[in-house]
Amino acid sequence: MTTSSENPFFSDTSQPQGPPDTFIPPPALESAADYDEDSSSFGGTDSSGDASSSGELESLRQGYLSRRILKLLPELLAEPAFRIGQRGDLRKRDVFLTGALPVWAGALPNVRFRYGGTGVSPNLYSAVVAPPASGKSALRHARKYGRPSSSTSSGGTSPESGSSPENRTALESGASPEGRASPQGSSTGQEGPEEEPPGRERPGVRAGRRQLFLAADSSAAALKRRLEEIPHGVIFETEFQALSRALGSSWGSFTDVLLKGLQNEAIRMSRSSKGAVTIPHPAPSIALAGTPAALGGFMSGSGSTPGTGNGLFSRFLFYRFDREFEWSPQFRSPQSESTQSEGPQSEGPQSEDLQSGERRGSLEESLRGAGQKFREARRQLGARETPLWVSVPGALQEAHTRAFRSLTKKWGEDGSVPRSMQASLTRAGLQAVKIAVVLRGVRLAESGIPPASTQSIELGAEDMEAGIRLSLTYLLHAIEVGARLQGDDGPQDTCLQGKALQEKAGSQAKLNERKRDLTERQREYLEALPEEPFSTAEAKDLASGFGASKRGVQRWLKSWRKAGLLRKPKRGMWAKRRPEREDSPRTEGLPGAESVISVIDGIPALVGGRAP
Numbered sequence: 001m002t003t004s005s006e007n008p009f010f011s012d013t014s015q016p017q018g019p020p021d022t023f024i025p026p027p028a029l030e031s032a033a034d035y036d037e038d039s040s041s042f043g044g045t046d047s048s049g050d051a052s053s054s055g056e057l058e059s060l061r062q063g064y065l066s067r068r069i070l071k072l073l074p075e076l077l078a079e080p081a082f083r084i085g086q087r088g089d090l091r092k093r094d095v096f097l098t099g100a101l102p103v104w105a106g107a108l109p110n111v112r113f114r115y116g117g118t119g120v121s122p123n124l125y126s127a128v129v130a131p132p133a134s135g136k137s138a139l140r141h142a143r144k145y146g147r148p149s150s151s152t153s154s155g156g157t158s159p160e161s162g163s164s165p166e167n168r169t170a171l172e173s174g175a176s177p178e179g180r181a182s183p184q185g186s187s188t189g190q191e192g193p194e195e196e197p198p199g200r201e202r203p204g205v206r207a208g209r210r211q212l213f214l215a216a217d218s219s220a221a222a223l224k225r226r227l228e229e230i231p232h233g234v235i236f237e238t239e240f241q242a243l244s245r246a247l248g249s250s251w252g253s254f255t256d257v258l259l260k261g262l263q264n265e266a267i268r269m270s271r272s273s274k275g276a277v278t279i280p281h282p283a284p285s286i287a288l289a290g291t292p293a294a295l296g297g298f299m300s301g302s303g304s305t306p307g308t309g310n311g312l313f314s315r316f317l318f319y320r321f322d323r324e325f326e327w328s329p330q331f332r333s334p335q336s337e338s339t340q341s342e343g344p345q346s347e348g349p350q351s352e353d354l355q356s357g358e359r360r361g362s363l364e365e366s367l368r369g370a371g372q373k374f375r376e377a378r379r380q381l382g383a384r385e386t387p388l389w390v391s392v393p394g395a396l397q398e399a400h401t402r403a404f405r406s407l408t409k410k411w412g413e414d415g416s417v418p419r420s421m422q423a424s425l426t427r428a429g430l431q432a433v434k435i436a437v438v439l440r441g442v443r444l445a446e447s448g449i450p451p452a453s454t455q456s457i458e459l460g461a462e463d464m465e466a467g468i469r470l471s472l473t474y475l476l477h478a479i480e481v482g483a484r485l486q487g488d489d490g491p492q493d494t495c496l497q498g499k500a501l502q503e504k505a506g507s508q509a510k511l512n513e514r515k516r517d518l519t520e521r522q523r524e525y526l527e528a529l530p531e532e533p534f535s536t537a538e539a540k541d542l543a544s545g546f547g548a549s550k551r552g553v554q555r556w557l558k559s560w561r562k563a564g565l566l567r568k569p570k571r572g573m574w575a576k577r578r579p580e581r582e583d584s585p586r587t588e589g590l591p592g593a594e595s596v597i598s599v600i601d602g603i604p605a606l607v608g609g610r611a612p
Helices: 054-061 067-072 075-086 090-105 136-146 165-172 220-229 240-247 255-262 292-299 334-339 351-355 363-382 394-413 419-447 461-488 494-516 520-528 536-541 550-563 593-601
Strands: 111-115 118-120 125-129 234-237 267-271 275-279 285-290 317-320 388-391 456-458 573-576
Touching: 054 593, 067 461, 075 090, 075 136, 075 363, 075 419, 090 125, 090 136, 090 234, 090 285, 090 317, 090 419, 111 419, 118 419, 125 292, 125 461, 136 234, 136 285, 136 363, 220 255, 220 267, 220 275, 234 240, 240 285, 240 292, 255 267, 285 292, 292 461, 317 461, 363 419, 394 419, 394 461, 394 593, 419 461, 461 593, 520 550, 536 550, 536 573
Parallel strands: 111 388, 125 285, 125 317, 234 285, 388 456
Antiparallel strands: 111 118, 267 275
């Protein structure tokens, strides 16, 4: 197995400040031996069994977060997600989780890990892209983790509502709320070999007592001032326009701050009142949502060219979906939500995942309890004198390296993948570890943050597996977002669009060819099946009219699904495959997508995970 010194991704996993006083072990690996020494074998048959099922693969192609991912999530994320999904819309559940990851990253100041030889924070950027009135507003539930709490406010200040008038004046004048002068220039503290301060965000100002959320509609100077005060703040907006308006203005062009922020590169500025000022380790997180039409404006808000070649594009975890046009009940009572065990089921392919287990309480109660742990984690981590380092065990380094090495090789052999998407693949590797560290931090919040003397903890196997799976799933979404962005809002990418159009034009021909392999009786039966989704029982009821047995029809349905003539929108339901419909596999024909799916399909189960 590759050692840390040989691994180019993790060049130094030793602790920079001596042995830890307290060690928190991760769960043991269960299948580290699943990796063959030949990286090209990654993506084979020895997988977790999650994505390898045909239903799971179809779910993945349609963009849902997989069953396996949900099993690996810590309870503070899984419980609210379950509540949202239990209401019957799995897209909203996925939207919530996509926004919750960056918000939780904001609760982890003074948490660092090493990647590429540099100390990195687990801050994340995410963006949900969907048509109007499609359910992307579920993102707002993720904001509730950081809402105000009277138990954490002090002197009129709460984590979300901001400072009191006296404190705001002090902060704007360069003094801390406690009356201390704010530091000018870089701190003298060292973080291993980097010129970065390892201590608190600002001496004398506790992270748990300051505003968490940053305004997207800000001037560049105001945003930098806020980042100086709160390097781990979160930009949270449910409409792209709030940020694109600022980026497109002369006073708010802070694209450089966003570009540097994800990778924690120092931001330097000069002020007449304070002289040269440096934000040595900015770590903002971003959670956004908006329509496809507004995405182009956001990506080009700073005057740069929209599309996958934009530096901002590769820094985001994208989640995209089209509206599933059906009406959802809007008058559900809080009582019914707290006791609901059955009800309207989503048409998504994983609705059965949400019905296992006994859970009590409402979504609001779940988020209220999680929010208390969120604020306590932020308070304790913000009060640390030194960073809490998260080290990556060698077996998990190997898992990460083989996954992304395999995908890099597959994309290199696929001449149709646009070169501009390579940056998204490169950053997906970093995002996988960032997500994993965020999940580790959430688990710490569940069990209680370690004492201030703790210098290091290890990443858990379930965290790394979930991080890899999530980052690659979001990469699938980025491929589709990039294809549509190039086609609708930006310059034509001939290779990308030509491939997609060719596949779309040939999809009907492929279906016709598959139908020719059927007998005349089978073709007649297939045409007689309902145009809308139908149950297995309904399909069997038609059997006698075509001289077929119910058992024979069951075999037909299964074989036609494998042949691509039918699909399963959910358990017990079937639907005809129509290439012109929006609900056909979203990744079909997109360059690089099948390679990503094959790598996800081959990821071994690093740990058992918990029941959803």
